[in-house]
Amino acid sequence: RGFNEQEAMTEKMKRFVSDASHELRTPLAAIHGYAELYTMWRNMPGEQERADDSIAHIKASSERMTELVEDLLSLARFDEGRGINTSQKVSLSPIISDAANDLHALDPARSVQQGSLTLSDEWKLMNCTNCNFERKLIFKSGKLPDVSLLGDGARLRQVMTNIVGNIHRYTPTDSPVEIAMGIMKASITPDKLSHLPSVSQSLKEFLEAAEVSQSTNAGNKYVVIRVVDHGPGVPEESLSRIFERFYIADPSRAREKGGTGLGMAIAQSVVKAHHGFICATISNPATIVDNSKTNLDDTMDGSDSMDVKAHGLTLTVVLPIREIDDSYQSTKISESN
Structure with missing residues (x-):
């Protein structure tokens, strides 16, 4: 078994290096091409605007390359068990609220509800075989609950930044x-949770x-964070693949945006380092109730729930x-420069 795992890890690393080389080649080729154009246009009368445009493209490509290299370095550290320190006391509420406010600042016309x-x-x-199980979750618009835990505040903030960045x-x-x-409490251990596939x-x-745990009031305590958008979404077959490195459901949109x-992939690595779990599903997953609604019997069939696009x-x-003082102790991963 150990040999097979090592072989799989080696193959994964080879594929990662190959993909990284391919991704770096694109901005490098753009920089080279626009540098040649700049050399051609800069001394030609009346072509200063084209020369300036070439410089702008070189700058954009170099910024993309810098971002890509930084992300690659982060993932390399995570793979080696470095770069995350889960021993800090972190207040999650400001992180979640800041992410919501950042998204609204980027897109002022967008309604961003917290709750x-x-x-x-x-x-x-257990009594529902074909129903949408995610409607078990009830979102109530209003104030975020106060939640603190041990973790890496900067990396957890990066998770939320990456999520809202994709929405933007x-x-x-x-x-x-x-x-x-x-x-909420759940009768599942953090170790088992962190090994569940992202599906x-x-x-x-x-x-x-x-x-x-709802009926027994026993189990481990967890915080559940959900970010629901109502954009074009991704094909259902792509849901589990969006955490793969370099996987893009719609390459044409990615080139444009x-x-x-x-x-x-970074978000998943950070969450797993905290012995957590992350997955993507199609929206319209939860019942959203107005603050004035108290009877959940009606909301489960959608009669009194707010309209949510499917x-x-x-x-x-x-x-x-x-x-x-918890008996469960997370592995502390030292911060690396």
Whole structure:
């Protein structure tokens, strides 16, 4: 088994190096090409504007290359077990709120709602075979709950920055977004959670474990963060692949909007280093209730719920809430320069 794992890791590294080389080749070729154009235009009468345009393209390509190299270095550190220090006391609420405010500042026409996330106790997943299990989660617009845990504040902020950055780049600027956070117990260990694949079935497994804890009031404590957009979304077959390095569901949009194709891979690495879980699902996953609504019987069939469009992308992050005196101890990964 150890040999097979080592062989798989070696193959993964070869593919990563190959992909990285390919991605770096594009901005390098652009810099080379525009440098030649600049040399050609700079001394020609009346062509100063074209020369300046070449310089602008060189600058843009070098910035993309810098961003790409920084992301590659981050992933290389994560792969070696470096670059993340999970021993800091982190208040999540300001991180989530700042991400929401940043997105609204980037897209002033966009409605960005913040609120709390709870687990409905009005129906049971075990009694529901074909229903949308994510409607077990209830988003209530309003104040974010106060949540603190042990982790790496800068890296967790990077996770949220990468998520809202993708929304800014790939969704219409007037499409709404909901960002919610909630605390819940679940009868699953952080170690098992962190090894679940980033697919919807794993999220269902977590919600089933949370449902068990809902009735027993026992289990490990977790914070659940959900970011729901109502943009064009991605094909269902691409949902589990968006965390792959350099994977882009729509290359044509990526070329137009920018990005390195590494943002979600970095987010996944950071979350797993915190013994957490992240996955992507199709939006329209949760019932959204108005603050004045108190009867959840109606909201489960959508009769009194706010209108939510049935497309877009939802990112769910689950992190264990560890206190300093918790019996569960995370591996501390030293910060590397």
